[in-house]
Amino acid sequence: MAQDSNNSxxxxxxxxxxxxxxxxxxxxxxxxxxxxxxxxxxYTPFPLHGIDEALGIKPTKLPxxxxxxxxxxxxxxxxxxxxxxxxFYPFIISAKPRFSLPAxxxxxxxxxxxxxxxxxxxxxxxxxxxxxxxxxxxxVPEFARATDDKFFLAIDVTDDKYKPNKTKEMFEGFVGQTGxxxxxxxxxxxxxxxxxxxxxxxxAVAAIIPPLILWSALNSTSGxxxxxxxxxxxxxxxxDTQTQSTEFQGRPxxxxxxxxxxxxxxxxxxxxxxxxxxxxxxxxxxxxxxxxIFLQDEEPAKENAEKPAEEPKAEDKPAADKPAEExxxxxxxxxExxxxxxxEEAKPEEGAAPTPPAEPEPNWVKFVPIEVTSxxxxxxxxRFNIYCSVCHGYAGEGDGLVSRRAFELIDQATxxxxxxxxxxxxxxxxxxxxxxxxxxxxxxxxRKMKGYGDQIPPEDRWAxxxxxxxxxxxxxxxxxxxxxxxxxxxxxxGQ
Amino acid sequence: MATVNEVIDTTIxxxxxxxxxxxxxxxxxxxxKLVCRINEDKTPIGWYISFAVAASVLGMFFALIxxxxxxxxxxxxxxxxxxxxxxxxxxxxxxxxxxxxTLISAILFIFRQNWxxxxxxxxxxxxxxxxxxxxxxxxxxxxxxWVFYWLFPIPSLxxxxxxxxxxxxxxxxxxxxxxxTVSVIFWYTGMxxxxxxxxxxxxxPILRVVYSIxxxxxxxxxxxxxxxxxxxxxxxxxxxxxxxxxxxxVSFDFAVSQIPGWHTTIFPPYFVAGAVFSGFGMVLTxxxxxxxxxxxxxxxxxxxxxxxxKILLVTGSMVGYAYAMEFFIAWxxxxxxxxxxxxxxxxxPYWWAYFIMVSCNVISPQLFWFKxxxxxxxxxxxxxxxxxxxxxxxxxxxxxxxLARDFLPSSWGMFxxxxxxxxxxxxxxGLFFTLFLLFVRFGPIVAMTEVKSVMPKPYKSPVHDEQHxxxxxxxxx
Numbered sequence: 025m026a027q028d029s030n031n032s033x034x035x036x037x038x039x040x041x042x043x044x045x046x047x048x049x050x051x052x053x054x055x056x057x058x059x060x061x062x063x064x065x066x067y068t069p070f071p072l073h074g075i076d077e078a079l080g081i082k083p084t085k086l087p088x089x090x091x092x093x094x095x096x097x098x099x100x101x102x103x104x105x106x107x108x109x110x111x112f113y114p115f116i117i118s119a120k121p122r123f124s125l126p127a128x129x130x131x132x133x134x135x136x137x138x139x140x141x142x143x144x145x146x147x148x149x150x151x152x153x154x155x156x157x158x159x160x161x162x163x164v165p166e167f168a169r170a171t172d173d174k175f176f177l178a179i180d181v182t183d184d185k186y187k188p189n190k191t192k193e194m195f196e197g198f199v200g201q202t203g204x205x206x207x208x209x210x211x212x213x214x215x216x217x218x219x220x221x222x223x224x225x226x227x228a229v230a231a232i233i234p235p236l237i238l239w240s241a242l243n244s245t246s247g248x249x250x251x252x253x254x255x256x257x258x259x260x261x262x263x264d265t266q267t268q269s270t271e272f273q274g275r276p277x278x279x280x281x282x283x284x285x286x287x288x289x290x291x292x293x294x295x296x297x298x299x300x301x302x303x304x305x306x307x308x309x310x311x312x313x314x315x316x317i318f319l320q321d322e323e324p325a326k327e328n329a330e331k332p333a334e335e336p337k338a339e340d341k342p343a344a345d346k347p348a349e350e351x352x353x354x355x356x357x358x359x360e361x362x363x364x365x366x367x368e369e370a371k372p373e374e375g376a377a378p379t380p381p382a383e384p385e386p387n388w389v390k391f392v393p394i395e396v397t398s399x400x401x402x403x404x405x406x407r408f409n410i411y412c413s414v415c416h417g418y419a420g421e422g423d424g425l426v427s428r429r430a431f432e433l434i435d436q437a438t439x440x441x442x443x444x445x446x447x448x449x450x451x452x453x454x455x456x457x458x459x460x461x462x463x464x465x466x467x468x469x470x471r472k473m474k475g476y477g478d479q480i481p482p483e484d485r486w487a488x489x490x491x492x493x494x495x496x497x498x499x500x501x502x503x504x505x506x507x508x509x510x511x512x513x514x515x516x517x518g519q
Numbered sequence: 520m521a522t523v524n525e526v527i528d529t530t531i532x533x534x535x536x537x538x539x540x541x542x543x544x545x546x547x548x549x550x551x552k553l554v555c556r557i558n559e560d561k562t563p564i565g566w567y568i569s570f571a572v573a574a575s576v577l578g579m580f581f582a583l584i585x586x587x588x589x590x591x592x593x594x595x596x597x598x599x600x601x602x603x604x605x606x607x608x609x610x611x612x613x614x615x616x617x618x619x620x621t622l623i624s625a626i627l628f629i630f631r632q633n634w635x636x637x638x639x640x641x642x643x644x645x646x647x648x649x650x651x652x653x654x655x656x657x658x659x660x661x662x663x664x665w666v667f668y669w670l671f672p673i674p675s676l677x678x679x680x681x682x683x684x685x686x687x688x689x690x691x692x693x694x695x696x697x698x699x700t701v702s703v704i705f706w707y708t709g710m711x712x713x714x715x716x717x718x719x720x721x722x723x724p725i726l727r728v729v730y731s732i733x734x735x736x737x738x739x740x741x742x743x744x745x746x747x748x749x750x751x752x753x754x755x756x757x758x759x760x761x762x763x764x765x766x767x768x769v770s771f772d773f774a775v776s777q778i779p780g781w782h783t784t785i786f787p788p789y790f791v792a793g794a795v796f797s798g799f800g801m802v803l804t805x806x807x808x809x810x811x812x813x814x815x816x817x818x819x820x821x822x823x824x825x826x827x828x829k830i831l832l833v834t835g836s837m838v839g840y841a842y843a844m845e846f847f848i849a850w851x852x853x854x855x856x857x858x859x860x861x862x863x864x865x866x867x868p869y870w871w872a873y874f875i876m877v878s879c880n881v882i883s884p885q886l887f888w889f890k891x892x893x894x895x896x897x898x899x900x901x902x903x904x905x906x907x908x909x910x911x912x913x914x915x916x917x918x919x920x921x922l923a924r925d926f927l928p929s930s931w932g933m934f935x936x937x938x939x940x941x942x943x944x945x946x947x948x949g950l951f952f953t954l955f956l957l958f959v960r961f962g963p964i965v966a967m968t969e970v971k972s973v974m975p976k977p978y979k980s981p982v983h984d985e986q987h988x989x990x991x992x993x994x995x996x
Binding site: 065 | 700768
């Protein structure tokens with residue numbers, strides 16, 4: 025393609041001599057080197073043994089580049105694993121160390137090899153000044169066979185020893201040479217065409233824009249939600265707080281009426297969620313419709329409690345829990361409060377303005393709402409002995425072990441000791457309480473008694489109520505109340 | 520050429536009488552013509568037919584991947600307790616095949632086995648394409664393919680966490696991706712001078728531009744060759760341990776777990792031997808027909824094929840030894856579940872897979888003890904097909920039988936592959952052969968420069984006559 029020699033004065037840049045066999049080339053290379061030429065090169069279709077020595081090519085420093093990159097690769101592998109797995113996001117597995125080398129060797133090894141391989145590849149290209157798509161040699165038609173079956177030796181005209189005629193003469197004198205060729209400078213302009221230049225500039229500018237956008241986004245704050253290309257379950261229909269679900273960010277509303285949840289249809293109960301509110305709270309709700317609200321445990325019970333409170337019958341037993349009579353002389357500070365508090369609660373009407381508003385009594389359940397059998401009472405006894413007897417005593421007289429120990433300590437004049445004994449369950453105040461109220465007391469506690477609602481299931485609490493009633497009956501009952509058959513049995517036993 | 524071929528027995532193994540690696544009285548120019556002819560001549564009709572078949576199978580493969588991604592991994596038969604079904608079997612199968620190329624390029628290079636030059640390019644291409652097939656399976660096996668980048672240690676705002684580097688599955692990510700990368704650049708580096716040859720020969724302006732870009736302006740300068748050879752040696756030195764590490768790490772996927780039948784220390788060497796075995800099997804499967812179709816008898820002589828057969832015999836026997844040793848250790852180790860696992864492999868519900876594996880992998884290569892079998896191309900081809908089948912079943916046996924029956928009989932279950940499973944297995948061959956046919960058509964399938972440097976000197980140099988008279992010897996040692 026390129027016979028540009030008759031073009032207007034193309035500058036000669038080198039001299040090329042062709043050989044048909046590698047041995048002749050090697051001899052020629054040796055001669056050229058011995059003649060003192062340094063800017064020489066040979067071109068062969070395959071690597072020739074001995075050409076490095078013949079041409080005086082120094083060993084490449086590629087292995088050192090590879091070694092360096094290999095060490096860097098190994099270090100990167102080690103640090104990558106250490107920083108990510110021991111610092112940024114430690115995997116804590118049993119008592120194993122955060123970082124242990126053996127498990128990290130494979131990745132270190134692979135990264136060492138990877139970096140070294142890149143070093144080999146790019147290092148080789150870089151040292152060979154590749155890629156180089158434009159080369160004056162490619163303009164020499166004969167040179168096409170340098171990658172096929174011909175062997176070439178070239179000398180650069182800038183070589184100190186180069187003399188136009190003398191060098192050519194020497195080349196022509198080589199044994200086995202099959203042609204001496206002048207290599208001329210590529211006459212095509214070195215400058216890039218203007219169009220390509222501008223296109224390049226435009227592309228470069230365009231390429232900078234995305235990083236700039238990223239950079240500015242990184243350094244600014246925005247109220248808009250982050251762009252999330254893989255949404256998975258991040259974005260779902262929902263109602264955000266303080267927003268209307270119909271309008272939010274153009275997303276469709278969850279329901280056409282703007283609600284995010286459907287209200288319960290009155291009179292229906294979700295499967296598995298039903299528990300009798302009476303059983304759960306010991307309070308009879310005002311209407312059946314309110315049942316649904318009771319499902320949410322005790323909180324709505326308070327709201328509901330306000331209504332029954334207006335009914336006068338709720339005030340029948342105002343001083344439900346007043347153990348005032350039983351308090352010992354020592355326990356002044358503690359017992360004063362309940363003693364004071366209860367009467368206030370008891371008579372809300374007469375209370376002066378500053379007194380806190382009375383807490384009206386709810387509509388207590390009168391009788392235990394579960395089926396009562398002797399098993400129930402036995403279960404109640406069992407639970408009572410576990411949970412209640414420590415304070416109230418096995419017989420419910422308020423003389424449990426805790427109480428007795430407290431009095432012992434008081435007798436020993438332990439400093440700072442004060443004790444309000446537990447309620448005696450045989451007092452009238454307790455006897456007259458409706459079952460629901462006792463249940464409520466067990467559930468939520470009263471005064472310094474803690475609530476046992478979390479520990480004892482509702483059925484067991486009711487069982488305890490039955491047992492408390494049974495205990496009370498041991499004091500208040502009359503022989504008339506014993507069924508005739510049982511009486512007979514007792515008589516037979518000799519009582 | 521043909522006449523010479525018939526006369527010379529290339530398989531003589533007497534060191535003094537070995538035939539040259541290239542026969543047929545070739546010189547440098549005719550080697551170039553012989554190899555470039557494949558790319559330059561009119562494409563044979565057979566190529567178009569094969570390509571059409573391979574490409575349509577590939578189309579099915581991509582369609583199935585699309586279906587999988589769209590629907591979910593439930594389209595596979597993977598289910599309790601066999602969560603690693605065909606995808607992992609196929610992955611290990613293809614990765615194994617992908618070992619021969621780099622092994623030939625690197626390890627045989629280090630051992631100065633010059634006969635490798637005729638088949639290394641071919642085998643390297645096979646490696647790359649097999650690794651492509653292998654890479655697809657774990658990628659689609661993760662379920663949510665679109666977040667595959669979570670496998671890599673990339674800072675992620677979404678996850679706010681990092682991969683667990685103590686997991687063999689993550690080692691696998693690094694090993695396989697490193698292997699793929701290094702294989703590709705190794706292969707490409709080897710091809711640069713040959714691409715330059717194609718560039719200098721082609722008349723097609725489009726191909727000329729493509730080859731020019733790919734050959735990076737290679738001139739064959741002696742200074743460039745010097746660095747190039749050093750680079751090639753370094754590549755070989757790096758790739759040799761790499762090739763051993765990759766299948767070792769693949770075997771860790773199994774061996775680091777506690778499943779009986781997997782939890783054995785023999786796995787790394789056993790897997791590597793199996794990989795070399797399957798890789799050479801595939802080399803033979805591809806090489807025998809290609810040699811015939813493209814008339815490469817002078818470059819790929821019977822001696823080359825015989826050498827491959829010998830390697831198959833050795834590695835096949837190593838694999839057989841590993842099978843036997845697994846059984847021995849299962850008994851000798853005294854671990855009841857281990858013992859059960861191996862008895863179950865051979866005599867349990869998957870006995871048929873086990874016996875396909877043993878007969879294909881251990882028994883069929885034993886035919887190569889006979890020289891007649893080592894020098895009959897069609898027989899080699901048949902055995903190589905058996906090797907491919909056997910090695911696929913080896914991975915099936917390891918993966919499925921161990922998972923199907925582990926410690927607790929209550930958790931046992933059989934594996935039921937679906938049509939999609941079979942389709943993807945076949946489809947991966949479509950990908951492999953499509954890439955391979957494209958390479959055969961457009962790439963230099965024989966490393967011309969390397970063949971030229973190991974072939975017998977095809978010339979009588981004029982310098983030698985003269986040197987005797989005048990000059991002192993300049994030939995370097």
